[in-house]
Amino acid sequence: EPEVTQTPSHQVTQMGQEVILRCVPISNHLYFYWYRQILGQKVEFLVSFYNNEISEKSEIFDDQFSVERPDGSNFTLKIRSTKLEDSAMYFCASRATTTGMNQPQHFGDGTRLSIL
């Protein structure tokens, strides 16, 4: 069964540094998402992306964050000038689009980001 893959599985970064989290969505999917999960808390929506642009973002997704689909397979989340509170699991998800049906989002296993 095709799956969403995320790299790296664990990223350790010094506070103030930039970090890029990478995701390879399922190949025929057209909708892409990023979520985060702070340790012990629920999963929180960050951003949705479709047709090479952001379609919706939450209040968490401020100017520090950006997303990009640099080629036909990767979907990235960039965090500029990381803060201690950015430490969390970051999940990527993708969704197919099928006329007449609503397909669910499929999630990767996440990148654990640790800011020191």
Added chain:
Amino acid sequence: LAKTTQPISMDSYEGQEVNITCSHNNIATNDYITWYQQFPSQGPRFIIQGYKTKVTNEVASLFIPADRKSSTLSLPRVSLSDTAVYYCLVGDPRGNTGNQFYFGTGTSLTVIP
């Protein structure tokens, strides 16, 4: 703002049916309800999705009342491997209508031998 709430935890014996309810009082007209299972250090795994009434697949059933302000995930005959955290997710799966997605607070299910 579709705030979603769930019981924090539940215990069940093996072989029993488990029902987990999610409240989503402010669900929007176009929102669907999706349930996920999450094991430690893994991403959420899709279980079932619905819009209204009842949906059933090979692993679960989903009950959604007419007002759609809540939903109930039903797991028949749970086993030890069903011990996990279960989340409801509310949002418009078409994604390009400007709606956000809201995960529930999560229910930690422990299945007891």
